[in-house]
Amino acid sequence: MRTIRPLFAALVATALLAGSAACSPESTPPQTSPTAPTTPTVSPSTPAPAPVVLRVGSTKPFKTTNTFSDYWYGVLSNMTTHDSLIKLGSDMKPTPWLATDWTVSADSTTFTFTIAENAAWHDGSPLTPEDVKFSIEYYRDRDPEAGWMQEVIESVAVDGSDVILSLTHPYGNLLTEFMTYSVVPESVWGVVADPLTYEGADMVVGSGPFVFESWDAAAGRFVFVANEGYFQGKPRVDRLEVNIYRTMDALVMALANGEIDTWWDYSGEFPYTHIPPLEETGEIDFATATYLGVPAAIGFNLDREPASELAFRQAVAFAINYEQIGDLVFSGYGSTPTGGFVPPTHPDFNSDLPELAQNVAKAGQLLDSLGWKDTNGDGVREGADGKNIVLTLLTRGDVSSTLRATEMVAADLKAVGIGSAVKGVDNATWIAAKDAMDYDLVFFRATPWGTLMHASHGSGYFDSRRTGAGVLHNLSATEYLAVCDARLATGDPAEQERLDRELQQMHADYLPGIALVWTESLYPYRKGWENWTIDHIYGGVVNSFSWFTVTQD
Amino acid sequence: MAAGTNAVTAQRHEHPSASIASRAARYLAVLFVIVTLNFLLPRLMPGDPLMNLVGEEAYYNAGGALDELKADLGLDRPLLVQYGRYLGGLLTGDWGYSYLYLRPVRDAIALHLRWTLALVLPSVLVAALLAALLGGIAGWRRGSRTDLGLSAANLFVYAMPHYWLAMLLLFVFSFRLGWFPLGRATSGTESALPYLLDVGWHMLLPFVVITAFKATYDFFIVRGSVVSILGEDYVLMAQAKGLSGRAVLVRHVLRNALAPLVTVTAIQFGMVLSGALLVEVVFSWPGMGTLIYDAIAARDYPLLQSAFLIIAVCVLSANFIADLLYPLLDPRTR
Numbered sequence: 003m004r005t006i007r008p009l010f011a012a013l014v015a016t017a018l019l020a021g022s023a024a025c026s027p028e029s030t031p032p033q034t035s036p037t038a039p040t041t042p043t044v045s046p047s048t049p050a051p052a053p054v055v056l057r058v059g060s061t062k063p064f065k066t067t068n069t070f071s072d073y074w075y076g077v078l079s080n081m082t083t084h085d086s087l088i089k090l091g092s093d094m095k096p097t098p099w100l101a102t103d104w105t106v107s108a109d110s111t112t113f114t115f116t117i118a119e120n121a122a123w124h125d126g127s128p129l130t131p132e133d134v135k136f137s138i139e140y141y142r143d144r145d146p147e148a149g150w151m152q153e154v155i156e157s158v159a160v161d162g163s164d165v166i167l168s169l170t171h172p173y174g175n176l177l178t179e180f181m182t183y184s185v186v187p188e189s190v191w192g193v194v195a196d197p198l199t200y201e202g203a204d205m206v207v208g209s210g211p212f213v214f215e216s217w218d219a220a221a222g223r224f225v226f227v228a229n230e231g232y233f234q235g236k237p238r239v240d241r242l243e244v245n246i247y248r249t250m251d252a253l254v255m256a257l258a259n260g261e262i263d264t265w266w267d268y269s270g271e272f273p274y275t276h277i278p279p280l281e282e283t284g285e286i287d288f289a290t291a292t293y294l295g296v297p298a299a300i301g302f303n304l305d306r307e308p309a310s311e312l313a314f315r316q317a318v319a320f321a322i323n324y325e326q327i328g329d330l331v332f333s334g335y336g337s338t339p340t341g342g343f344v345p346p347t348h349p350d351f352n353s354d355l356p357e358l359a360q361n362v363a364k365a366g367q368l369l370d371s372l373g374w375k376d377t378n379g380d381g382v383r384e385g386a387d388g389k390n391i392v393l394t395l396l397t398r399g400d401v402s403s404t405l406r407a408t409e410m411v412a413a414d415l416k417a418v419g420i421g422s423a424v425k426g427v428d429n430a431t432w433i434a435a436k437d438a439m440d441y442d443l444v445f446f447r448a449t450p451w452g453t454l455m456h457a458s459h460g461s462g463y464f465d466s467r468r469t470g471a472g473v474l475h476n477l478s479a480t481e482y483l484a485v486c487d488a489r490l491a492t493g494d495p496a497e498q499e500r501l502d503r504e505l506q507q508m509h510a511d512y513l514p515g516i517a518l519v520w521t522e523s524l525y526p527y528r529k530g531w532e533n534w535t536i537d538h539i540y541g542g543v544v545n546s547f548s549w550f551t552v553t554q555d
Numbered sequence: 556m557a558a559g560t561n562a563v564t565a566q567r568h569e570h571p572s573a574s575i576a577s578r579a580a581r582y583l584a585v586l587f588v589i590v591t592l593n594f595l596l597p598r599l600m601p602g603d604p605l606m607n608l609v610g611e612e613a614y615y616n617a618g619g620a621l622d623e624l625k626a627d628l629g630l631d632r633p634l635l636v637q638y639g640r641y642l643g644g645l646l647t648g649d650w651g652y653s654y655l656y657l658r659p660v661r662d663a664i665a666l667h668l669r670w671t672l673a674l675v676l677p678s679v680l681v682a683a684l685l686a687a688l689l690g691g692i693a694g695w696r697r698g699s700r701t702d703l704g705l706s707a708a709n710l711f712v713y714a715m716p717h718y719w720l721a722m723l724l725l726f727v728f729s730f731r732l733g734w735f736p737l738g739r740a741t742s743g744t745e746s747a748l749p750y751l752l753d754v755g756w757h758m759l760l761p762f763v764v765i766t767a768f769k770a771t772y773d774f775f776i777v778r779g780s781v782v783s784i785l786g787e788d789y790v791l792m793a794q795a796k797g798l799s800g801r802a803v804l805v806r807h808v809l810r811n812a813l814a815p816l817v818t819v820t821a822i823q824f825g826m827v828l829s830g831a832l833l834v835e836v837v838f839s840w841p842g843m844g845t846l847i848y849d850a851i852a853a854r855d856y857p858l859l860q861s862a863f864l865i866i867a868v869c870v871l872s873a874n875f876i877a878d879l880l881y882p883l884l885d886p887r888t889r
Contacts, residue, residue, distance in 0.1 A: 063849050071657045199657050219666070220841055221743025247738060248839040251722065255730040256737045430600070430854050 053240035054554050058544055059253045059262035060246055067217050068205050069184055070145055070197035077268045081546040082226050082242065084184035084208035087115055087134070088177060089546055090539050094349045096177045100185055110172035110493040115165045121209050121233040123187050129209045131160045136188040138167070144197050172491035174498065178454050181539065185209065211237040211549050222246035237549035250276065257526060258283045264527035266544035269449040271297055271523050274333035280526055288524040292347045294450035294538040298327065298407040301444045301474040301515040308391060309442050313368045315513040320365035321418045322411055324358055328519045331406045335524070339517035341510025343460040344453050347538060350502035355510050365418045376419050383419040392421035396441035399426025407518055408445045436474065446472060450539050457489035459505045464514040477514035530555045575879065582875050589867040593860040594641050600854060651857030655850060660861045663846065668865060670740060671842035674758060675831050678765035683820055685766070686773030691809050694781025713771035721764045721837040728760060735760050738839035761838040765831050769823065776819050780812035814884040821877030824870050
């Protein structure tokens with residue numbers, strides 16, 4: 003025992019040392035803002051009304067508070083501490099924000115933005131058109147993710163309160179693109195050569211409706227306080243807390259027991275499986291809106307047989323039981339899509355296109371017409387080479403709804419005599435396999451922002467000249483590419499509407515991909531909160547518009 | 556046979572310091588193999604870290620800028636050169652730059668490792684104590700109701716997947732009863748002693764899960780060891796001397812029965828660390844679990860290889876310490 007005692011003593015000492023080192027508050031200092039307002043002194047004779055505190059839960063993996071380097075913080079800051087020139091309104095039209103007005107030249111190569119004159123940075127200095135010019139040039143020259151600007155933006159000039167962009171070629175989607183870029187202060191970033199690695203305390207300074215107060219990684223919490231001098235008026239929420247949980251289960255429990263008031267996920271959908279337990283609490287209400295993206299879709303590899311055959315793609319479209327996917331995978335909140343790919347939430351929705359519908363007999367006829375029949379009676383059709391048709395279904399194994407939809411489609415295909423091998427992989431592997439065209443059918447989800455990019459209405463996913471952001475770049479039909487180019491070049495609303503409808507028609511005709519379902523999204527929040535505004539892009543009730551409409555009983 | 560006998564004899568007469576040096580050399584050789592595997596394995600995974608660093612859009616559009624970035628990060632060099640740089644970096648304390656956290660790997664790991672160690676080390680210690688106590692009692696009273704009850708209870712807990720047990724405790728004690736927070740490491744509102752108490756409050760449930768995971772496994776090791784020792788002559792001798800049952804158990808039985816526990820603890824250290832990763836995720840604990848999970852998703856080579864290396868070094872160190880301690884606990888092995 004004499005040898006054991008020192009052993010245990012050493013172990014205890016080690017454990018306590020490690021514990022105290024980790025638990026020392028100095029070891030992981032919470033980050034605080036250099037410009038966070040101090041708590042005002044309140045006279046005891048005039049009690050101030052209780053501050054409105056909104057506690058939001060999220061599962062996003064935040065790393066830092068640098069809006070350039072942390073994708074998720076970039077999104078969060080874009081609706082809290084920072085402003086963009088314009089926002090996408092509930093009507094899906096560009097809405098003035100830092101830019102109070104804008105004009106587009108007839109040839110769509112000159113954009114003029116008029117900057118709000120009373121906007122200011124959180125350190126009190128005015129936000130000037132020069133800051134806007136600096137921001138655009140800074141993104142173009144320093145931010146790898148804004149590489150597209152180098153090809154598009156030729157020059158930026160300031161004329162009074164106007165910022166004038168001259169483009170190298172017409173780019174009708176510029177307004178949409180600019181909704182996601184926050185204007186940043188030149189006084190902070192002007193001396194920063196590499197924005198991705200900057201960690202100065204002033205990186206959180208913005209002009210937005212909230213001032214950054216703190217980020218405590220160990221507590222998993224951001225705190226923002228209302229910007230009293232915000233140029234659009236003080237937000238109705240005095241204090242905004244964003245609490246981070248690693249699992250949706252923990253977040254839902256926090257919502258049910260009142261630890262948080264609502265949920266936020268950029269472009270995300272609240273998991274339908276968690277809705278019934280929240281309803282049972284009687285404490286949660288739900289805001290609803292048709293999801294702007296496509297939560298489950300398939301794309302075809304048009305470079306190789308059999309998916310290169312239009313009749314085959316049509317057969318697949320007829321083989322799928324869309325209602326079942328909506329009912330089982332999306333808990334009854336799904337609806338049957340059309341061949342146009344994007345849901346009716348999009349402007350210029352082409353309502354002339356019919357809903358997709360399962361028709362097994364029709365699918366069989368189409369496959370027969372290709373000469374692909376099951377001659378040996380094993381339940382799987384043989385192709386021209388006499389071998390069984392077994393498709394590679396590339397899917398995300400880490401996204402349960404996508405994986406379940408894949409399995410259901412595989413069952414539907416089997417019913418019409420098409421074999422399949424499901425290849426469920428993580429995101430990075432999915433991207434590598436997708437870009438190597440190592441699939442016959444690829445399963446994916448189109449985000450709200452994704453459906454708006456490029457020439458809009460989902461074209462960014464299919465145009466073969468596109469790259470990036472999970473796109474399939476699989477359709478190279480000259481006619482289709484010409485419509486995309488025309489849509490990108492025009493700033494005329496009437497022409498845009500005609501081309502938008504034509505794009506949807508072409509998706510139905512060429513079938514480069516098929517939406518498996520459109521969904522009604524539910525956004526939970528605790529009772530007592532009312533008058534939320536739903537922002538389709540930011541994915542729910544937590545967004546820049548709600549700060550000025552939401553009320554608490 | 557004679558040569559073998561000579562070898563054993565020579566080994567028996569080996570100077571202790573030479574023995575330690577020989578073992579250390581073996582551990583260093585194992586460490587070298589692990590370092591090499593750590594370097595190779597992430598690179599065998601599909602996917603390109605640059606895509607995660609700059610985004611897919613920029614990845615395909617950046618052109619020359621991407622080449623510059625690749626050169627900056629040393630990813631344009633042949634694999635052998637990258638390996639040489641990696642080894643050199645390890646020796647000089649430069650573990651590279653995390654593409655995901657955009658900071659030196661050492662800083663990223665330091666932020667998370669301390670939270671994992673704060674959780675795991677006390678758990679390992681308490682689990683060992685619990686296993687020694689309960690396993691000793693169960694073995695001493697083998698076949699009794701106490702033995703059956705303890706064995707059944709330990710088997711029941713051991714059979715549960717620990718992440719499921721974590722979810723269960725979170726649901727019952729945090730959500731239903733409201734006794735504990737729904738995860739994370741602190742409330743972020745305290746300082747000094749209240750801060751430490753607050754951390755302890757946050758840590759208790761994950762601590763219980765990891766401790767239960769380790770203690771229930773160790774329980775059967777200790778119990779089996781005690782049962783095998785009970786038939787030894789020296790135990791009979793101690794009883795014949797008239798020592799109390801407690802004295803026999805503590806002074807003679809447990810002392811010998813604990814040696815396998817030390818070995819198992821060392822061997823299991825890696826399992827406890829990896830088991831803690833899932834528990835960390837359930838309790839939103841800001842430890843190595845979340846770090847590794849995110850690093851895998853982002854193909855962050857430097858971060859991944861360093862995180863795995865840290866775990867490997869922890870396991871090797873635990874085994875090395877066990878190697879050194881074993882002769883102290885059991886003189887027969889000297």
